[in-house]
Amino acid sequence: xxxxxxxxxxxxxxxxxxxxxxxxxxxxxxxxxxxxxxxxxxxxxxxxxxxxxxxxxxxxxxxxxxxxxxxxxxxxxxxxxxxxxxxxxxxxxxxxxxxxxxxxxxxxxxxxxxxxxxxxxxxxxxxxxxxxxxxxxxxxxxxxxxxxxxxxxxxxxxxxxxxxxxxxxxxxxxxxxxxxxxxxxxxxxxxxxxxxxxxxxxxxxxxxxxxxxxxxxxxxxxxxxxxxxxxxxxxxxxxxxxxxxxxxxxxxxxxxxxxxxxxxxxxxxxxxxxxxxxxxxxxxxxxxxxxxxxxxxxxxxxxxxxxxxxxxxxxxx
Amino acid sequence: xxxxxxxxxxxxxxxxxxxxxxxxxxxxxxxxxxxxxxxxxxxxxxxxxxxxxxxxxxxxxxxxxxxxxxxxxxxxxxxxxxxxxxxxxxxxxxxxxxxxxxxxxxxxxx
Numbered sequence: 001x002x003x004x005x006x007x008x009x010x011x012x013x014x015x016x017x018x019x020x021x022x023x024x025x026x027x028x029x030x031x032x033x034x035x036x037x038x039x040x041x042x043x044x045x046x047x048x049x050x051x052x053x054x055x056x057x058x059x060x061x062x063x064x065x066x067x068x069x070x071x072x073x074x075x076x077x078x079x080x081x082x083x084x085x086x087x088x089x090x091x092x093x094x095x096x097x098x099x100x101x102x103x104x105x106x107x108x109x110x111x112x113x114x115x116x117x118x119x120x121x122x123x124x125x126x127x128x129x130x131x132x133x134x135x136x137x138x139x140x141x142x143x144x145x146x147x148x149x150x151x152x153x154x155x156x157x158x159x160x161x162x163x164x165x166x167x168x169x170x171x172x173x174x175x176x177x178x179x180x181x182x183x184x185x186x187x188x189x190x191x192x193x194x195x196x197x198x199x200x201x202x203x204x205x206x207x208x209x210x211x212x213x214x215x216x217x218x219x220x221x222x223x224x225x226x227x228x229x230x231x232x233x234x235x236x237x238x239x240x241x242x243x244x245x246x247x248x249x250x251x252x253x254x255x256x257x258x259x260x261x262x263x264x265x266x267x268x269x270x271x272x273x274x275x276x277x278x279x280x281x282x283x284x285x286x287x288x289x290x291x292x293x294x295x296x297x298x299x300x301x302x303x304x305x306x307x308x309x310x311x312x313x314x315x316x317x
Numbered sequence: 318x319x320x321x322x323x324x325x326x327x328x329x330x331x332x333x334x335x336x337x338x339x340x341x342x343x344x345x346x347x348x349x350x351x352x353x354x355x356x357x358x359x360x361x362x363x364x365x366x367x368x369x370x371x372x373x374x375x376x377x378x379x380x381x382x383x384x385x386x387x388x389x390x391x392x393x394x395x396x397x398x399x400x401x402x403x404x405x406x407x408x409x410x411x412x413x414x415x416x417x418x419x420x421x422x423x424x425x426x427x
Contacts, residue, residue, distance in 0.1 A: 191395065194374025198403075201378055218378040219354050226350075280367040283349035292355065 006132060007110070013139055014103050022105055023098035025138045026119045026128030032057045035064065035086035039075045042067045042085055052115045055126055056089050062124045065089035068115070095120045098127055105130060164252065168298040168310045174239070174250065181240035185228045185253070190279065193229040196238045197222035200249075207242065210315055217247055217313050220293040223286040224251035224309045230276050232256055232307065245314060246295075252308040258301040265291070265299075318425055320383055320406060323362070326424035327417070329385060332392055332407040333400050339382045344421055346414045350375050357381055362421065364414040368392045373399040382406065387414045 032055050033042055042054055046069065056065040067089040075081045075088050094112055096105060096119045108117060109132060116131040167174050176182070181203050183196035201218035205211070221238060228236035232255025241248040258264050264271075265287045272282025291297050294311035301307040321337035345357035346364040350371060357363060359380030365372065368386055370393060376384055383406040386392060392400075392407055400407045410417050 191370045193371055194378065198374050198377050215359065215378070215380065222354055222374065222378050223351060279369050279371060280348055280350040280365075281371075283351040285349070285351035285355055289351055289355040 010106050010135060014106050017139055018101055018103050020102045020138060022096045022100040022119045022130060025134050026130045027134050028128045030055065030126055030129050032126060033085060036084055038084055039072055039081050039088055043072045055118045056085055057126055061126060063093060063095060063118055063120050063126045065091045066093050093118065096130060168300050168308060169296060169312065176239055179239040180242045183238040185225055185236035185238060187229050187232055187235055190229055193226045194222050196225045200238065200240055213313060213315050216293040217249060220290045220311055221249050223289045226281060227286050228253045230272060230281055247313045249311045252306065254306040257303040257305050258307055259303055261299055261301055323424055323426060327420040329408040329410045332409055333397050334406045335401060335404045336382060336406055341382055341426060344418065344426060346418060354379060364417050366390055368396060370396045370399050373403050373405060376405050377403045383408060385410060385417055387412060387417050
């Protein structure tokens with residue numbers, strides 16, 4: 001029953017995450033066995049590691065089979081548990097390629113009802129393993145941070161005017177005129193980078209908001225503001241709304257935009273110039289810091305049209 | 318430990334000081350602003366070789382109380398002005414960040 005619900009959920013989610021590939025989902029920490037080990041050893045390993053199947057590889061690390069709990073049960077029934085894996089493993093293994101997309105992976109789970117699939121390179125060397133748990137973990141990670149991409153991205157971008165007026169998180173129209181705090185970012189003066197975040201910090205502190213919450217808001221806003229100053233080559237704005245149970249911040253500009261948001265999210269990735277780096281910027285930690293200090297963050301960008309970053313901060317008990 | 322006690326024991330040069338009675342609880346070494354922004358604890362002293370005015374925004378947002386500029390470098394005039402506005406103490410030393418942090422450790426900050 002629960003299994004069915006998981007499947008149903010995965011079916012629904014896959015269309016939003018269809019661009020995720022096996023190499024991003026797989027668990028690279030693969031436990032393997034060589035065919036000379038016994039089924040008894042496989043059983044012990046499954047028990048200790050709490051897994052239900054182990055890929056079998058030869059000396060060249062090439063995949064030659066899989067031993068599953070079912071194989072162990074059959075061997076136990078026939079009293080052959082002390083024998084080598086080689087003669088009992090499943091040899092016709094269904095594997096995945098590293099660039100296989102999520103929908104194809106899910107359809108294989110549906111078709112074969114296996115608990116896990118090995119991911120192999122073109123020489124059949126094992127790279128990782130994917131179970132449903134790995135898929136769910138990957139999707140959950142993406143949920144925390146939705147970089148609006150692919151299908152949804154193109155949908156939103158078609159209505160160009162809208163993504164500057166609508167919330168990326170809730171889809172509602174953003175009432176910029178009702179913002180509790182507004183700051184215009186001046187992109188021509190790098191000395192002023194961070195002035196908006198510092199003002200926002202002072203503003204929130206004055207409103208009596210919890211100190212650690214204010215600090216998180218200020219740090220993440222600083223990063224967004226600095227990005228506008230050093231990357232956008234355009235004016236930008238910071239908006240902040242104090243809601244009953246959270247603080248919302250939106251930082252936007254109409255500048256160059258980010259070519260690849262997903263790449264920019266990676267720690268250490270930076271396109272800053274040498275001059276900017278000399279000033280101590282360009283560590284490639286801006287977007288990762290925003291993600292780390294906010295509870296929810298959505299970044300949206302298109303080359304030549306600008307960037308919108310929305311962040312939500314909730315008080316933690 | 319109080320900032321003024323730390324400075325006394327370590328012999329750092331004071332460039333501007335408006336909060337010498339603040340309690341310093343921790344420290345951080347870093348020259349990349351985002352790294353410091355993301356990791357520096359509040360109520361700390363920051364050891365760096367960055368002297369540009371942007372360090373003040375980082376310090377005031379994270380709650381850094383004092384900045385120690387290492388390797389015999391000196392601050393830009395604008396940085397000093399901004400520090401006064403923000404109540405952040407600016408210090409200088411000939412020592413490298415590593416040796417300055419050893420001095421802070423020996424002075425009792427840990």
